[in-house]
Amino acid sequence: MVLPAVAVADVIPALPQNADGLEQTFSPAFDYDGDGCYATAAISSSGTLNPGLKPGGAVNGHCRDYAQLQNSNTYSREKCNNGWCAVMYAGYFEKDQATLGPLAIGHRHDFEHVVVWIKDNEVQYVSTSQHSGWKWYPRSQVRFDGTHAKVVYHKDGASTHFYRLANGNDEPAENHTGNWFYPRLVGWNGYPAGLRDKLMNADFGSATIKITDSRFNDALNASKPPIPFDPYA
Known part of the structure; x- marks a missing residue:
């Protein structure tokens, strides 16, 4: 069955913010390039789980409305x-589409991830998910909004989207607010009753959320810079 495109009225409401101090203090500041979803x-x-969007039409079609960003x-x-x-940190996108039109290359649903590595109450490294792999960066290459690393959801040339670090060309932010967003x-202990298990066990097709019990440690290991941190401890 082909699901209809999500209209503004169909945007599902976000969960309320609920995370601990460490998670909030170092949460990334995001922007979203114009050729992709929010x-x-x-x-x-x-x-209610987001049904996502079937690829087709514009690369950012039906997935870059202000209502989606607000939620x-x-x-x-x-x-x-x-x-x-x-x-x-995991972000969800309704589709990840590389090309235009009815035969568009891409897939319904996308999760992208950022890991911040903190020592002495300061971010020392940032890792971003890039397609099936990861890339890490030292603090000296990271732009910050206070304690928050600036990260951009970016289309990789003719390919699909991933997170990258912000650079000098990313000012001002492109999203509807004009500010880093x-x-x-929602922290690991911040979900309403039963919803964490429902989200972590949901089937999003080829898109996977890496903070599940079965994926979290391996994702930390794959994204880790050369520091004395044990992903499996």
Whole structure:
């Protein structure tokens, strides 16, 4: 069955912000390049999962309305050991489309991730998910809004989208607000009853959220810079 494109009225409402201090203090400041979707909610307070969008039409078609941005969440999970803390942040997008038209290359649903690596209460490294892999950067290459690393959802040439670090050409922000944006943050212990398990166990096709019990440690290991942090501790 082909699902209809999501109209503005059909945008599912975001979960309320509920995250601990570490997760909030270092949550990324996001922007979204114009040739892609906005992050939005993957699940609502009533437990409705986002049906996503079938690729087709414009690369940013039906997924870059202000209502979607207003109803966006970031989902986070943290782990600390050996003097370091890692916080992984996941953003949900309704489609990830590379080309235009009815035969568009891409897929319904997309999750992209950022990991911030914190020592002495300061971000020392940032890792971003890039297609099936990761790339990490030292603090010296990261632009910040206060304590928050600036990260952009970006179309990779003729390919699909991923997160990258912001650079000097990303000012001012391109999203509807004109400012670096903070989706409502939902920490690992911040979900309404039953909704974390529902989201973590949902089938999003080829898109996977890396903060699940079965993926989190491996994703930390894959994204880790050369520091004495144990992803499996």
